[in-house]
Amino acid sequence: MSASHAERLELREQFDTPAQQKEASTLGMWIFLVTEVMFFGGLFTAYIIYRSFYTDAFARASNTLDVAIGSLNTVVLIVSSLTMALAVHASQIGARRLIVVFLLLTMLFGGVFLGVKAYEWHHKWEQNLVPGSRFHLPGEPQPAQAQLFFSLYFAMTGLHAIHMVVGLGLLAVLVARAQMGRFGPHYYAPVDMVGLYWHFVDIIWIFLFPLLYLVNRHG
Amino acid sequence: MGQRFPLFPEQASTVAPMTDNLYFFLIGITVLFSTGIFLAILIFAIKYRRRSEDQVPVQYEGPASLEIIWTLVPLGIVMLMFAWGTHVFFAATTPPRDAIEIYGVGKQWMWKLQHMEGHREINELHVPVGTPVRVTLTSEDVIHSFFVPDFRIKTDVLPGRYTTAWFEATKPGRYRLFCAEYCGTDHSRMIGWIHVMEPQEYQAWLSGGGAEGSMAASGQKLFEDLGCASCHTTDGRGRGPNLVGLFGSPVALAGGGTVKADAAYIRESILAPNAKIVAGYQPIMPTFQGLVTEEGITQLIEHIRSLGQQPGAAPAGQPVQPEAAGTKAGER
Amino acid sequence: MITTAVEERQHYLNAGYGLKSWLLTKDHKRIGLLYLITITLFFVLGGVFATLIRLELLTPPGDLVSSETYNKLFTLHGIVMIFFFLIPSIPATLGNFFLPMMIGARDLAFPKLNLLSWYLLVIGGLFTIFVMVAGGVDTGWTFYTPFSSSYSNTYVVATGVGIFITGFSSILTGLNFIVTIHTMRAPGMRWLRMPLFVWSHYATSLIMVLGTPVLAISVLLVAAERVFHIGIFDPAFGGDPVLFQHLFWFYSHPAVYIMVLPAFGVLSELVSTFSRSRVFGYAFVAFASLAIAILGFLVWGHHMFVAGQSAYAGMVFSFLSFLVAIPSAIKVFNWTATMYRGSVSYATPMLYAFGFIGLFTIGGLTGLFLASMGLDIHVHDTYFVVAHFHYIMVGGAVMAYLGGLHYWWPKMTGRMYPEGWSKLSALLVFVGFNVTFFPQFVLGYVGMPRRYHVYPDEFQVLNVLSTAGASILAVGYVLPLIYFIWSLRYGAVAGSNPWRATGLEWKTPSPPPVHNFEETPVVRHEAYDYAALFKEEEAHVR
Numbered sequence A: 001m002s003a004s005h006a007e008r009l010e011l012r013e014q015f016d017t018p019a020q021q022k023e024a025s026t027l028g029m030w031i032f033l034v035t036e037v038m039f040f041g042g043l044f045t046a047y048i049i050y051r052s053f054y055t056d057a058f059a060r061a062s063n064t065l066d067v068a069i070g071s072l073n074t075v076v077l078i079v080s081s082l083t084m085a086l087a088v089h090a091s092q093i094g095a096r097r098l099i100v101v102f103l104l105l106t107m108l109f110g111g112v113f114l115g116v117k118a119y120e121w122h123h124k125w126e127q128n129l130v131p132g133s134r135f136h137l138p139g140e141p142q143p144a145q146a147q148l149f150f151s152l153y154f155a156m157t158g159l160h161a162i163h164m165v166v167g168l169g170l171l172a173v174l175v176a177r178a179q180m181g182r183f184g185p186h187y188y189a190p191v192d193m194v195g196l197y198w199h200f201v202d203i204i205w206i207f208l209f210p211l212l213y214l215v216n217r218h219g
Numbered sequence B: 001m002g003q004r005f006p007l008f009p010e011q012a013s014t015v016a017p018m019t020d021n022l023y024f025f026l027i028g029i030t031v032l033f034s035t036g037i038f039l040a041i042l043i044f045a046i047k048y049r050r051r052s053e054d055q056v057p058v059q060y061e062g063p064a065s066l067e068i069i070w071t072l073v074p075l076g077i078v079m080l081m082f083a084w085g086t087h088v089f090f091a092a093t094t095p096p097r098d099a100i101e102i103y104g105v106g107k108q109w110m111w112k113l114q115h116m117e118g119h120r121e122i123n124e125l126h127v128p129v130g131t132p133v134r135v136t137l138t139s140e141d142v143i144h145s146f147f148v149p150d151f152r153i154k155t156d157v158l159p160g161r162y163t164t165a166w167f168e169a170t171k172p173g174r175y176r177l178f179c180a181e182y183c184g185t186d187h188s189r190m191i192g193w194i195h196v197m198e199p200q201e202y203q204a205w206l207s208g209g210g211a212e213g214s215m216a217a218s219g220q221k222l223f224e225d226l227g228c229a230s231c232h233t234t235d236g237r238g239r240g241p242n243l244v245g246l247f248g249s250p251v252a253l254a255g256g257g258t259v260k261a262d263a264a265y266i267r268e269s270i271l272a273p274n275a276k277i278v279a280g281y282q283p284i285m286p287t288f289q290g291l292v293t294e295e296g297i298t299q300l301i302e303h304i305r306s307l308g309q310q311p312g313a314a315p316a317g318q319p320v321q322p323e324a325a326g327t328k329a330g331e332r
Numbered sequence C: 001m002i003t004t005a006v007e008e009r010q011h012y013l014n015a016g017y018g019l020k021s022w023l024l025t026k027d028h029k030r031i032g033l034l035y036l037i038t039i040t041l042f043f044v045l046g047g048v049f050a051t052l053i054r055l056e057l058l059t060p061p062g063d064l065v066s067s068e069t070y071n072k073l074f075t076l077h078g079i080v081m082i083f084f085f086l087i088p089s090i091p092a093t094l095g096n097f098f099l100p101m102m103i104g105a106r107d108l109a110f111p112k113l114n115l116l117s118w119y120l121l122v123i124g125g126l127f128t129i130f131v132m133v134a135g136g137v138d139t140g141w142t143f144y145t146p147f148s149s150s151y152s153n154t155y156v157v158a159t160g161v162g163i164f165i166t167g168f169s170s171i172l173t174g175l176n177f178i179v180t181i182h183t184m185r186a187p188g189m190r191w192l193r194m195p196l197f198v199w200s201h202y203a204t205s206l207i208m209v210l211g212t213p214v215l216a217i218s219v220l221l222v223a224a225e226r227v228f229h230i231g232i233f234d235p236a237f238g239g240d241p242v243l244f245q246h247l248f249w250f251y252s253h254p255a256v257y258i259m260v261l262p263a264f265g266v267l268s269e270l271v272s273t274f275s276r277s278r279v280f281g282y283a284f285v286a287f288a289s290l291a292i293a294i295l296g297f298l299v300w301g302h303h304m305f306v307a308g309q310s311a312y313a314g315m316v317f318s319f320l321s322f323l324v325a326i327p328s329a330i331k332v333f334n335w336t337a338t339m340y341r342g343s344v345s346y347a348t349p350m351l352y353a354f355g356f357i358g359l360f361t362i363g364g365l366t367g368l369f370l371a372s373m374g375l376d377i378h379v380h381d382t383y384f385v386v387a388h389f390h391y392i393m394v395g396g397a398v399m400a401y402l403g404g405l406h407y408w409w410p411k412m413t414g415r416m417y418p419e420g421w422s423k424l425s426a427l428l429v430f431v432g433f434n435v436t437f438f439p440q441f442v443l444g445y446v447g448m449p450r451r452y453h454v455y456p457d458e459f460q461v462l463n464v465l466s467t468a469g470a471s472i473l474a475v476g477y478v479l480p481l482i483y484f485i486w487s488l489r490y491g492a493v494a495g496s497n498p499w500r501a502t503g504l505e506w507k508t509p510s511p512p513p514v515h516n517f518e519e520t521p522v523v524r525h526e527a528y529d530y531a532a533l534f535k536e537e538e539a540h541v542r
């Protein structure tokens, strides 16, 4: 399959040139990410407002989160971003085997992140820290406020995890297509797009981690 | 009232003429600009109507200064509106310090109002003419809104907060009270009357039956019934702080910082005692959430206020500063 | 002039037949028509609710329906009209159809996404219809907490899901438009050569992309609150009900500009074409759209002057609301000036344009009443507000939509609508509209609160007037429905450019071929260059 053939194969009829198509898809992806920022932005706003209302209760509730596990997950996610970037690079230089390897590695780290997250949630469930009638934080003078912290914690990490799951799905599709040798220097836009998405999800976590885990750990 | 087809509400408060003047100004601007634009369209449409299908008019490039004029002129006008509107807003929301105090609670779907002297009314409120009246409001359930069109006042009534409305009625009579914020099934039936009376009539009304002891007295009774007195003694030796002279004064908190002891703070101390702990005390006060109604809380507040105030705060039985119960509560 | 008959020429309508060729189409023109049909159905639905509201309000006591039902009626009326009719109206039908053609593109950048966004609207709409059948929802279109989250016992969550899904439809449309405008312009189509319709859609899309996600997260949180009692908005759990209002209006104020900016775009096209002169102050009109889009994000708090927000925050919001009025004023003045020394035709679309300018001016200026904090204390949540927004949304946006529909109908279908009937309907809409909603300004100032099922006797006269007007209005709306369908078969055949307008969409046969243009057009003139157009036509004849 020659490069020019692949180009023709992938050039959609509404576009004149591959360059135009690439520009369109990149811009589209960026705009999509902007909408995602606004989406999470609503939650971040809610969090910041309540955090300033109920500083102490939030600090106490935050202290029940395990910083070590959170940090571990942060590292895992950053590494996955690295492997993702390497996958994009591999597709640019047309190293087919490497694309698959790096994509699989990215999926592996993503999976580890979700596993750890699931473990944390399960732990919270056992500690009765899930909002609801069973909610109980021993010694907490302001249970309603602490519960609000956990409501936001689950809403934010949950939404983030849903984005991770979507990302894993996209990666799986890429792996299948990479196996078929679809990507190369002339055509790697899909890898690039998913890469952007993956980095975005990573960045959201980079904001979530200090907000949720580190609010009261200064000094 | 009585008029079958009113175009304007009655002007029955001191704020009403201010609001109406602003309204007339805005109507003037609206009429001016809309007739101007309509006329221009009409004239252009007739004068420059298409005379033949192939007519191509010479392109008219107007002076660019036009754009500047019609940016700056409206800008000037709206700035005037802004200044005037803000002025009226502050006049309409800043109660004078000598206002008499009414406490109101909205609940689905009725208004409960209490006078200092202890009279309680439902969906009706009697007030004297020519006297500023301040209504401190809260809700037991959803958001309502206290609206008296003839006074041109409106304030949303929120659960968990105090907001205030004030008015000084200028004419005796009966004026409609509406709930203006949609609050469920019978929102449109959450209405009532404000009865504005001559001062002597009002006094007569007050001394007529119906009073169950002043609000402060009811508050004192509650204070004892709920067992507050067991900890809050007046000799300062109780497990809780002495509440005499508390109202309006700054309170030092454990962990640093001070707050002003206003209505919102006292409400919070009763419902969520551990939210702010007084310096030097243990967080042992239980919450009274569910044990005391919103009305009960306002009575407790009045009781604590009647225990004495710091100089600088309004005298007992008189309102605190506007921000004390209103904005502060709003800002949490 | 070229009046090619609609013979056996291939065009987008006869390129394929059968349901599948429509439901799986990626052609922006066909998707535009799918939207047209869908939103018309929703408009009729919303209109039925409006009819019931007006009938109930004919008399003071609640004699036609119960309070529960009345509350559901205005809630569903608002939700259907806003989310399922007006927000998609101009962008998703006329915008979808003509935006690519106006910039000389073969399609939008992402045709599949375009189809997906129509499906999302339909799915969201089905949720809403499910809610109606199942028993309705009674929170008002604003979903204020804690009523919506903890007190209402109607189908709030299902409604929220419907709006959530529909929101994504709007996001995808906006995204598609922005990318298309950036990357798919024909050679020579510079930014400042684009028709103003495209500019206003660009501004609209920005709002869709930036604002809609916030609405999505807000309804998600309300739903979560209802299902899990997470307590974000309910003071009983430490939450803050006013936070919801902030989040809601952060979207919904910009959303009102989603509804009116496309209408501005249509207006610029109409006024220019039917005056045969270049839009006066083209660049000012273009950038005014962007200014509105940006400033529009900063004024949401003007819905909450008496909601317990601090007076100083209120001042800032009031100030900015006044500022955002200026770009709208600039547009109105420029349209009026466009007619100056033009060649003004009284074709039906232009009548609608006249109606728009008049009614939008009144609607917009009464917005300034509301933005004045002192006055808003009195008129907030009264019929004054109801009149304000119907003036802009029905008198303004719906008028522009109908005007645009008449204007482009020949291009979309290849047929002309009947001139006499269409003028009659324009007149009825204008008169009926004013009789319906003008009394509501008075009613509001006298003090009638909105969302009132029963009302005191002294308000009756004005309410009767309003109901009477609504019946005229309804006739005005039913007429086009009938004659548009009629024209599909019996209307005169339209040439490629019946109005002798300048846009690229008129340079291709009616109805347009599947890929819009036989060859990619090259743009050599500014927008609205009538002299050049007529010269070209002459050269063509010779």
Ligand code: HEA
Residues within 6 Å of the ligand: B029, B033, B037, B074, B075, B077, B078, C142, C256, C257, C259, C260, C302, C303, C321, C322, C324, C325, C326, C328, C329, C330, C332, C360, C361, C362, C363, C364, C365, C367, C368, C370, C371, C372, C376, C379, C380, C381, C385, C388, C389, C392, C393, C397
């Ligand atoms: C398309 C919809 C749309 C549009 C475009 C607007 C435009 C404006 N709106 Fe409106 N508005 C709504 C739809 C819309 N609104 C809705 C739906 C509600 C109620 C929501 C609810 O509670 O259910 C509402 C409510 C609403 C409120 C809250 C009222 C309340 O609840 O108390 C306010 C307050 O400031 C307001 C202000 C404005 C202003 C200043 C503009 C400005 O943008 C208007 C600018 C236009 C002009 C000014 C006219 C043109 C200018 C001239 C002809 C020249 C002369 C000009 C000058 C002298 C300045 N609107």
Ligand code: HEA
Residues within 6 Å of the ligand: C043, C044, C046, C047, C048, C050, C051, C053, C054, C074, C075, C077, C078, C079, C081, C082, C085, C086, C139, C140, C141, C142, C386, C390, C393, C394, C398, C436, C449, C450, C451, C452, C453, C466, C470, C473, C474, C477, C478, C481
């Ligand atoms: C795009 C937005 C839009 C549109 C087009 C309309 C159109 C109309 N609206 Fe409404 N309206 C809103 C948006 C809109 N509205 C919103 C957001 C609210 C606030 C809701 C809330 O408070 O939560 C509201 C509230 C509202 C109220 C206040 C209710 C209250 O507060 O208690 C009223 C009262 O008169 C009203 C009336 C009307 C009328 C008479 C029309 C007319 O213009 C409609 C005329 C149309 C028709 C009549 C349909 C045409 C008919 C056909 C095509 C044929 C089929 C019909 C039959 C056989 C019957 N609307």
Ligand code: CUA
Residues within 6 Å of the ligand: B106, B107, B108, B109, B143, B144, B145, B179, B180, B181, B182, B183, B184, B187, B188, B190
């Ligand atoms: Cu209470 Cu409306």
Ligand SMILES: [Cu+2]
Residues within 6 Å of the ligand: C252, C253, C256, C299, C300, C302, C303
């Ligand atoms: Cu607004």
